[in-house]
Amino acid sequence: MSLVVKRYIPLAITFIMGFIMVIATYFLAPGTPARDATALLTATVDVLVVTAGAIGLVALLRHHLMNINKRGRFWQYSTITIIAVIIYLIIGLYGVATHEQRYMYASELFSWVYSNIYVHMDMTIFSLLAFFIASAAYRAFRLRSLEASVLLIVGSLMLLGRAPIGGVIWEGFPAIAEWLLTVPNAAGNRAITIGIAIGAISLAIRQLLGVERGYLGPER
Amino acid sequence: MNFINEGLVASFAMLVIVLAEILIALFIARGGTHVPKIRKIAGLEAIEEAVGRATEMGRPITYTTGLGGIRDQYYYQTVAGLNILGHTAELAAKYGAKLLYFPYDPTIMPMAHEVMEQGYIRAGKQEAFNPENIIYLGGDQFPWAFGVLGTTYREQSAANIHMGPFWAESLILAEAGFYTGAIQVMGTANYHQIHFFVVASDYALIGEELMAAGAYLSKDPTQIGSLWGADFSKLTAIAIMLIGVILTAANVTALNDFLAL
Amino acid sequence: MPTEEKTPFDRRYIYIVLFVLISIPLLYPLNLPIPISPMSQDVWDATVALSPGDIVVHSFDFGPSTLPENEPQCSSHLFHCRELGLRVVAVAFWAAGGPLAHDIISEIYGEGYENTAAYGTEIVYIGYIPGAEVGMQTFGDSTWDAKGTDHYGTSLPDLALMQEVRSVADVTLWAEWTSGTPGEQQVIQFIQGRHQGENTDWPLVRGEHLLPIVAGSTAVSVPGMMPFYSAGQLVGILNGLAGAGEYEKLVNDVYPQYPYEQGPGLDAQSVAHILVILFVVIGNITWAISKSGGGKSS
Structure with a gap:
């Protein structure tokens, strides 16, 4: 592929789209046809996302089929994944095809699987986080240095202040937790947010000008 | 009729100032008049150590760019993560280590493919690049996170590198790496997850360090110049805050009125 | 160099202790008193300040994983809105939030609420709007353009309530139930920021109607919200399970018919927090002992 197609056209598209978005945000009044046209432009991203979803499905199936074919490590799990993907896909498409609203979630069978299987599996995995937090707390919070000690004390105060038992032990804990959240936390958060915002603008400028283009791939 | 949309005058003024500062610094550095020195970022330096360790142990490197794609407002973190992926791929190719990358959003898969291949080309080992090492595990937060966790355990990864936007899965990934004994290098600009990375990983990139990675690793004066410019923007922000505090204390509302424009 | 040492015993012991101790208050509630934090009180105050008929948007932007935290927050607030005679337009900018929102609204407004007379006048559920930030921005600019029909296939212009809600300028309060992105920061950026000053009934914040x-x-996400809270961009926050419990208590005190209670969940949280502190203390003691052992392997 020529360098023009591979490099210069993507860079030109990046620059032009970035420029249009800045103009639209600051200079085109909401509700005007020109502003609506730019909103339509951003909405086309949905088309890209849906297409990429299909690519994702193919990539997922391909990876697991190859694992089964090679009898790779734990290939049995790949079988489960493929069966689950295919069954849920069929249920979804069947729901769209048979329901008068042509809407996946309106299908009772699809909703049943979602509410009774997916929801519970997702909740279970998220709740495992509590166990990871407990083991990480045991391991990582050490009085190694002054900074680590401050982190430990503040963490403990937050734990006591943000649960009812803290107020039962001493009524000052909730107030301390509230103060920690609204004053030192907000201050640190603002500093980090301002730094990140400026860093992101700096990165965006490098990309719009084509100075940073590592993400575009090889120049050949 | 206002030239600039209502409520965005101050925002536009700030954008112009920040743009000017970054562009001036960028062009000064490009012209060679002054190329600023950049401080060492331990997390980025540690990647080579992590890759080397994985090579010695004959075990793979696990790499993710978080839950970002190219369509959301966190894309800048994803792009920063991809920049570091390119660097890691180059090191992995150089040392002959196996690099496994797990994209979350299918929209970044083609970019990741290109970036990794470029890394292998830079190391002069294009033939060693295996696209099968880009493993898509699904675009849903916890199934993806547990897919990465499972693979980390099964493959016994020796290095765990996570760079990009992360949410509740950050500690899951960090714990997985800890229990395989992996060296862990992690970075995010998501404020609510930074603390997990700081506590649970060996090296953490905090906030803007992640965005600076591309420029840092490239050693390109033009890119480093833009970081220098961003420092001036931060000084401007600090100056505005100080002036704001003084004016507000003196009951002068001029700056507040301007910021509300 | 890795900075952490291995846990000296199988980590699953920690998991078992946590599981057992959390289960006890769930089975036998401790009924600890629930103090009301200022952030939760602010949500209550902002809601009771509205007049009957005012329009509230409920945005269900979370997935099943955080349902235990988010559901009591939005259920109690939705119930409160219904009791105050506020009109509700519900949306979801997360695909996973789409079916969850239907279930939650059905619990408050009754099963099959979409077929009642109240539907279209007191409550409308638009359903999932795709496009994340882009979808949010479109909805704020022009509600009808964000999605052609509601969750149940009715065209939005055919619903009486939606005739009055053409853009976010017609909305009196936005209730954002979230556990990630898009969430409150995107609402602030793409809706509140873009439409400031468009409705003079909105409260004045730094000289601008927001x-x-x-x-x-x-x-875990609330610390990141604090700058927006102290700047007035968020008027109130329900902070996790504790915030949910506090709002349920506020609602329960005024409306005893409110059907849910959060007591056992908060009791379990109390136990978990104390346990984590104990783990930290034990971890430090064992670390100190192993350190004083002068290089002996533990």
Whole structure:
């Protein structure tokens, strides 16, 4: 592929789209046809996302089929994944095809699987986080240095202040937790947010000008 | 009729100032008049150590760019993560280590493919690049996170590198790496997850360090110049805050009125 | 160099202790008193300040994983809105939030609420709007353009309530239930920021009329919300399970018919927090002992 197609056209598209978005945000009044046209432009991203979803499905199936074919490590799990993907896909498409609203979630069978299987599996995995937090707390919070000690004390105060038992032990804990959240936390958060915002603008400028283009791939 | 949309005058003024500062610094550095020195970022330096360790142990490197794609407002973190992926791929190719990358959003898969291949080309080992090492595990937060966790355990990864936007899965990934004994290098600009990375990983990139990675690793004066410019923007922000505090204390509302424009 | 040492015993012991001790208060509630934090009180105050007939948007932007934290937040607030005679437009900018929102609204407004007379006048559920930030921005600019029909296939212009809600300028309060992105920061950026000053009934914040936003989120995300709260961009926050419990208590005190209670969940949280502190203390003691052992392997 020529360098023009591979490099210069993507860079030109990046620059032009970035420029249009800045103009639209600051200079085109909401509700005007020109502003609506730019909103339509951003909405086309949905088309890209849906297409990429299909690519994702193919990539997922391909990876697991190859694992089964090679009898790779734990290939049995790949079988489960493929069966689950295919069954849920069929249920979804069947729901769209048979329901008068042509809407996946309106299908009772699809909703049943979602509410009774997916929801519970997702909740279970998220709740495992509590166990990871407990083991990480045991391991990582050490009085190694002054900074680590401050982190430990503040963490403990937050734990006591943000649960009812803290107020039962001493009524000052909730107030301390509230103060920690609204004053030192907000201050640190603002500093980090301002730094990140400026860093992101700096990165965006490098990309719009084509100075940073590592993400575009090889120049050949 | 206002030239600039209502409520965005101050925002536009700030954008112009920040743009000017970054562009001036960028062009000064490009012209060679002054190329600023950049401080060492331990997390980025540690990647080579992590890759080397994985090579010695004959075990793979696990790499993710978080839950970002190219369509959301966190894309800048994803792009920063991809920049570091390119660097890691180059090191992995150089040392002959196996690099496994797990994209979350299918929209970044083609970019990741290109970036990794470029890394292998830079190391002069294009033939060693295996696209099968880009493993898509699904675009849903916890199934993806547990897919990465499972693979980390099964493959016994020796290095765990996570760079990009992360949410509740950050500690899951960090714990997985800890229990395989992996060296862990992690970075995010998501404020609510930074603390997990700081506590649970060996090296953490905090906030803007992640965005600076591309420029840092490239050693390109033009890119480093833009970081220098961003420092001036931060000084401007600090100056505005100080002036704001003084004016507000003196009951002068001029700056507040301007910021509300 | 890795900075952490291995846990000296199988980590599963920690998991078992946590599991057993959390289960006890869930089975036998401790009924600890629930103090009301200022952030939760602010959500209540912002809601009771509205007049009957005012329009509230409920945005269900979370997935099943955080349902235990988010559901009591939005259920209690939705119930409160219904009791105050406020009209509700519900949306979801997360695909996973789409079916969850239907279930939650059905619990408050009754099963099959979409077929009642109240539907279209007191409550409308638009359903999932795709496009994340882009979808949010479109909805704020022009509600009809964000999605052609509601969750149940009715065209939005055919619903009486939606005739009055053409853009976010017609909304009196935005209730954001979130556990990630898009969430409260995107509402602030793409809706509140873009439409400031468009409705003079909105409260004045730094000289500008801003759409009031109340938010409920997982506790881990709340520290990131604080700058927006202290700047007045968020008028109140329900902070995780504790915030949910506090709002349920506020609602329960005024409306005893409110059907849910959060007591056991908060009791379990209390136990978990104390346990984590104990783990930290034990971890430090064992670390200190192993350190004083002068290089002996543990």
